[in-house]
Amino acid sequence: MSVRRQDDGSVVLDGNCPVEEAEALLQMLQATPAAPLDWTQCSHLHTAVLQVVLAARPALIGPCGDRWIEQWVASNAL
Amino acid sequence: MNALHEQFIVEARELIQQATDDLIVVEREGAEFDRIDRVFRAFHTLKGSAGVVDMPPMNLTLHAAEDLLAAIHAGKLDASPAVIDQALACLDQVSRWVDDFEARGSLPPRAGDDARAMAERLRELLSANAPDQRTKPGRASSVLGSGDALPEWVSGLVESQRARIFRLTQEAPAELHAVSYEPHAGCFFNGDDPVQLMRQIPNLLAFRIEAREAWPPLAELDPYACNLRLQGVSAGTRAEISNIFRLLPDQVRIIDVPLAALRLEKGRRTRDGDTAALIRTVIEEQQEVLRFLNQSEEDFVGRIGAAARAASNALRHGLLADLAEQIELASTAALASRDAAPLLAAIDRALASLAGGLPAGEAEGALVSESAGSPAAEAERPAGRSLRVDESKIDALVNLAGELIVQKNAFAHLAKRVEDEVPGHELARAVRREQASIERLAGEMHASILQLRMVPLSHVFRSFPRLVRDMSQRLDKTVALVMRGETTEADKTIVDRLFEPLLHLVRNALDHGIESPGQRRAAGKPESATVTMQASRAGDRFVVEVIDDGRGIDPEIVRRKARERRLLATDELAALSDEQALDLIFSAGFSTAAEVSDISGRGVGMDVVRATVEQIGGRVSLSSRVGAGTTVRLDLPMNIAMSRIMVVGAGGQVFGIPMDAVTETVRLTPDRISRIKNNDGFVLRDRIVPICSLAELMSLPASPASGSDARLLVVTEMSGKIAALEVDAIRDRLEVVLKPMQGLLSNARGYSGTTLLGDGGVLLVLDLKELLP
Numbered sequence: 001m002s003v004r005r006q007d008d009g010s011v012v013l014d015g016n017c018p019v020e021e022a023e024a025l026l027q028m029l030q031a032t033p034a035a036p037l038d039w040t041q042c043s044h045l046h047t048a049v050l051q052v053v054l055a056a057r058p059a060l061i062g063p064c065g066d067r068w069i070e071q072w073v074a075s076n077a078l
Numbered sequence: 079m080n081a082l083h084e085q086f087i088v089e090a091r092e093l094i095q096q097a098t099d100d101l102i103v104v105e106r107e108g109a110e111f112d113r114i115d116r117v118f119r120a121f122h123t124l125k126g127s128a129g130v131v132d133m134p135p136m137n138l139t140l141h142a143a144e145d146l147l148a149a150i151h152a153g154k155l156d157a158s159p160a161v162i163d164q165a166l167a168c169l170d171q172v173s174r175w176v177d178d179f180e181a182r183g184s185l186p187p188r189a190g191d192d193a194r195a196m197a198e199r200l201r202e203l204l205s206a207n208a209p210d211q212r213t214k215p216g217r218a219s220s221v222l223g224s225g226d227a228l229p230e231w232v233s234g235l236v237e238s239q240r241a242r243i244f245r246l247t248q249e250a251p252a253e254l255h256a257v258s259y260e261p262h263a264g265c266f267f268n269g270d271d272p273v274q275l276m277r278q279i280p281n282l283l284a285f286r287i288e289a290r291e292a293w294p295p296l297a298e299l300d301p302y303a304c305n306l307r308l309q310g311v312s313a314g315t316r317a318e319i320s321n322i323f324r325l326l327p328d329q330v331r332i333i334d335v336p337l338a339a340l341r342l343e344k345g346r347r348t349r350d351g352d353t354a355a356l357i358r359t360v361i362e363e364q365q366e367v368l369r370f371l372n373q374s375e376e377d378f379v380g381r382i383g384a385a386a387r388a389a390s391n392a393l394r395h396g397l398l399a400d401l402a403e404q405i406e407l408a409s410t411a412a413l414a415s416r417d418a419a420p421l422l423a424a425i426d427r428a429l430a431s432l433a434g435g436l437p438a439g440e441a442e443g444a445l446v447s448e449s450a451g452s453p454a455a456e457a458e459r460p461a462g463r464s465l466r467v468d469e470s471k472i473d474a475l476v477n478l479a480g481e482l483i484v485q486k487n488a489f490a491h492l493a494k495r496v497e498d499e500v501p502g503h504e505l506a507r508a509v510r511r512e513q514a515s516i517e518r519l520a521g522e523m524h525a526s527i528l529q530l531r532m533v534p535l536s537h538v539f540r541s542f543p544r545l546v547r548d549m550s551q552r553l554d555k556t557v558a559l560v561m562r563g564e565t566t567e568a569d570k571t572i573v574d575r576l577f578e579p580l581l582h583l584v585r586n587a588l589d590h591g592i593e594s595p596g597q598r599r600a601a602g603k604p605e606s607a608t609v610t611m612q613a614s615r616a617g618d619r620f621v622v623e624v625i626d627d628g629r630g631i632d633p634e635i636v637r638r639k640a641r642e643r644r645l646l647a648t649d650e651l652a653a654l655s656d657e658q659a660l661d662l663i664f665s666a667g668f669s670t671a672a673e674v675s676d677i678s679g680r681g682v683g684m685d686v687v688r689a690t691v692e693q694i695g696g697r698v699s700l701s702s703r704v705g706a707g708t709t710v711r712l713d714l715p716m717n718i719a720m721s722r723i724m725v726v727g728a729g730g731q732v733f734g735i736p737m738d739a740v741t742e743t744v745r746l747t748p749d750r751i752s753r754i755k756n757n758d759g760f761v762l763r764d765r766i767v768p769i770c771s772l773a774e775l776m777s778l779p780a781s782p783a784s785g786s787d788a789r790l791l792v793v794t795e796m797s798g799k800i801a802a803l804e805v806d807a808i809r810d811r812l813e814v815v816l817k818p819m820q821g822l823l824s825n826a827r828g829y830s831g832t833t834l835l836g837d838g839g840v841l842l843v844l845d846l847k848e849l850l851p
Contacts, residue, residue: 019266022301030296047273048266052301055293068277072285 002042003028009035010061013042013049022048029056039064082356083183086131088466089391090176093124094169095540101162101169102543109150109157117165118147119384124172126363126388130356135185135193136175142197143168146204161203166544171196231286232256232335235311237355239284246283246313254283254335255316259308260290261329266302270326273308278322280314311335358432360392365425368418382412382421389425401428469570472530479524484834486520487812489513491837528569528717535613535622536564538577542584542611549588556595556605557588562612566620569717572694576622576714579687579698583624583710584609586684591628591708601705603627619715627707631700633659643667660700664688695738721816723833723843726792727807728771729778734814734833734843735803739794743808747788760791760802767793771804775828775849794846801850816843 002014003024011028013021029035029052037053038061039045045066050073053060064070097120104113121144128136143165149155171192175185235256236243243254257279261272276285286309293299312319316332323330364385386409390402408424493513497506539561550557592598592607599605610625633656640646640662651659662668666685687710688698696714722737744762751760751769758769769791773780791802814833823829830845 019271019302022266026296026299026301033296045273047261047271047304047306048301050273050287051304051306052299054287054289054306055299056296069273072282073287 005035006038011035011037011058013037013039013045013065015042016044017042017046017049019046019048022046022052025049026052026056029058033058035059036061039066041065045069083131083179085391085394086127087176087180089127090124090172093120093127094173094176096120097124098166098169098544099540101165102547104157105159105162105547111151114147114151114157115380118144118151119380121147123384123388126360129363130360130392131179132356133175133179133185133189135189136172138193139168139171139196139200142200146200149204155204164200164203168196168200231258231309232311232333235284235286235309236335238286239311243283243311246281253315254311254313255319256311256333256335257309257319257323258331258333259323259326259329261304261306261308261326263303263305265304265329272304272306275322276308276310279310279312280318282310282312284311285309357392358429361389361425361429361432364389365422365429368422368425378416378418379413382409382418385409386412386421389428393428398428398432401431404428467530472527475527476531479520479527481834482520483524484814486517487835488837489516531570531717532567533570533573534565534567535573535576535620537570537573538580539564539611539613541577542580545581546584546588546609549585553588554594555588555592555607557592557607557609560608560610560612562610563614564611566613566615567716568620568714572696572714572717575690575694576712579690579712580611580622580624582684582687584611587624587626587628587708591626591630593629597629601629615716616713619713622712622714623709625707625709630704630706630708631660631663631702632704636660636662639668640665657701660702663700664698721843722811722813723816723841724792724811725809725835725841726772726803726805727809728805729773729776729780731776731778732809732835732839732841733772733776734812734841735792735794735846736830736843737811739796739846740792741795741800742793744791744793744802745788746791751789762793762802765800767800767802769802769804770850773804773806775803794850796847796850799850801846803846803850814841814843 002017003021004012004014005028006012009032011025011032013025017025029037033056035058037058039053040061040063042065045064050069060074062070062074064074097117100113100117100120104110104117107113121140125137125140125144128140146155146161146165150157150161155161175189178185178189257276259272259276261270262268265272273287276282288307288309290305290307293305316334319332320327323332367381367385386405390405390409393399393402393405405421405424405428408420412418412421490513493506493509496509500506542561543559546557546559587609592609593601593603595605598607608627611622612625613620613622615621636659637651637654640651640659641648645662645665645668646654654662664684664687666683668683668685691698691712691714694714696712699711699713700708701711702708723734724737724740725732725734727733746760751758753759754766754768759766760769761767769789771780790805790808792805792808793800793802795801812833812835816831816833828845828849829842831843833841833843835841
């Protein structure tokens with residue numbers, strides 16, 4: 001599972017996050033919109049997952065493990 | 079310090095000077111609408127430039143000053159001396175900040191406090207004199223959000239990474255392409271990963287991802303409906319990029335980014351990537367000024383001019399001369415048609431072009447086609463526009479022209495040899511003819527290049543109205559300053575060096591020359607004294623005179639002081655004519671002031687004036703009539719680039735002697751030379767002239783002169799000292815470009831410089847002042 005919830009309630013993206021994870025991530029963020037999202041361990045983010053992050057704008061714990069996303073998205077759009 | 083900052087410093091100083099000049103005129107001749115308007119505009123432009131370099135204290139101060147001037151402008155406040163004083167003080171403060179900024183690149187820490195205090199004082203005047211101070215005619219200083227005028231997404235992208243893009247294109251100039259990719263909503267179901275495609279773009283320089291439609295509430299979000307727009311700028315080729323998106327051509331737009339969008343930064347390895355933003359801010363402020371344009375006529379002309387100037391300057395800062403030119407053209411059109419629309423349109427186009435949306439050429443086309451219908455379209459560029467060129471570039475040109483003159487002399491040398499050595503006259507005549515025309519051309523070119531260095535004396539004269547005003551206030555004297563002939567031109571070096579001597583002379587005139595109003599009344603003179611500074615051209619020289627109508631200088635007092643200071647023995651003093659006695663004022667250690675005052679008693683005497691003027695090849699003389707005033711006359715060369723020298727031989731070498739030191743040459747038989755103490759000397763027209771051997775002075779072996787030969791002497795006179803140099807031969811008289819001694823030789827004493835001779839040899843030119851004992 002590359003999307004999971006920590007004991008402290010924060011959501012974690014781990015490793016490769018393919019397109020299917022978008023739904024799971026959205027459900028978790030819908031359930032707890034205030035929960036922070038830790039994406040430091042994520043190595044690759046699919047567009048659909050990224051779109052959920054962009055739409056939900058959770059509090060992010062960075063830097064994003066996907067360096068391209070960190071460089072081009074995290075520093076500008078978020 | 080980048081080019082923008084340098085430009086700011088130059089311009090700020092000009093504006094400060096201009097505002098100071100105008101303020102003084104306002105004080106003297108009244109607050110006419112035009113004058114106040116000029117001052118107001120100078121302050122306004124100054125404030126605009128301060129915004130560019132980001133100096134909030136300056137902005138704050140100038141803003142307050144502007145309000146004050148606006149109140150005068152609107153007739154709600156009198157231009158009282160107190161107001162003028164404060165406005166001048168404000169300019170002084172700003173001027174100090176400009177100095178600080180130039181020296182350190184920032185303002186001192188106390189600048190903020192100073193600014194607040196200054197602004198408060200300015201506002202106090204406003205509230206004390208005018209209850210209704212909310213008068214800001216048609217002017218808004220707020221800055222528009224800089225995004226407003228940027229229509230294109232490309233410009234936004236370029237902007238976001240300007241510094242980075244600039245760096246890359248500097249290192250490896252490449253074509254730039256912008257990509258906008260709007261994936262279909264169902265793309266995820268086709269297995270697309272849009273971000274993955276963007277990741278493959280080579281040399282990505284900027285990237286943005288955003289929602290196409292506003293995001294729905296989280297509860298309604300469909301995670302598998304793509305609602306994204308992805309955009310980037312790349313230095314990759316169009317082919318590479320098209321290849322990545324080859325399967326979805328309908329969802330992708332690829333656009334060439336014109337290099338105009340980047341030109342702002344070209345040629346300037348700048349630290350700050352936001353120069354473009356600053357320029358845009360300035361231009362937008364002008365846009366704002368124009369939008370709120372007051373319809374009254376004078377105001378209109380003034381604001382159009384100021385706005386166009388500020389905008390075009392800003393564009394020139396950014397090396398966008400073509401855009402600046404369009405703005406200027408449009409401003410001419412706007413003035414001619416009394417409508418700000420052409421200028422506003424040009425500014426809009428400039429902004430668009432700045433943003434990269436429209437290449438400059440297209441903007442030009444648009445301007446032409448649009449204004450073709452109006453008669454102003456044919457209007458010429460404003461006349462008298464000047465070009466600001468770095469002084470060193472001009473100097474390089476002067477040097478080259480100088481070398482050309484030397485080469486021309488060499489050619490003359492050659493032409494003469496051809497005449498002497500080649501039999502038959504045809505060839506020699508042809509060479510002569512060519513040589514003559516080259517000589518003429520080189521001469522003309524040299525003259526017109528030297529002309530480039532000519533500046534009007536108004537450059538130094540213009541500081542004086544302010545100085546005289548302040549000094550006369552401090553001394554409680556009423557003094558009118560009259561300036562004449564300030565358009566007389568001379569070489570910049572000379573004009574620049576004139577300031578100190580003139581300052582000293584004017585200070586002296588005010589402090590010592592001019593009597594107090596009471597004394598003047600008692601003497602039957604008008605209470606208000608006059609100091610005149612006048613310049614005029616006299617052949618290849620020019621004359622500057624400082625004339626006062628004060629008490630004059632009494633030669634008897636000068637004699638007494640000279641005696642007290644033991645400058646000369648009593649009998650010598652008695653022998654002096656009044657004129658010669660007055661000349662003693664220029665001796666070192668002479669000062670006629672009874673007490674040291676803070677105006678002129680700074681330990682610098684008239685001797686320094688004479689020394690400075692002589693250094694630039696000038697002469698000082700003084701005439702005075704007791705009770706009627708004093709005139710000091712500076713006689714100066716127009717330029718110092720060419721010197722006339724005499725070439726002499728001594729001890730087997732050749733040397734140059736400046737012609738202005740040579741009074742005559744004489745050939746003496748040994749019987750006319752007598753031994754005086756340890757020195758040879760002879761009598762020339764009742765004066766004893768000591769003889770120095772040039773070979774000996776230069777530590778060269780003396781030529782074996784037989785006792786009966788006549789000896790060749792060059793008689794020189796420098797600052798009243800006469801001496802004869804013994805030489806072996808006198809060769810030519812030349813007009814040369816004297817180069818200062820350089821490198822290891824720069825410290826060698828006794829030489830004033832070197833020059834190249836026609837035969838390629840180097841000639842050392844002697845500095846007789848240092849050389850002669």
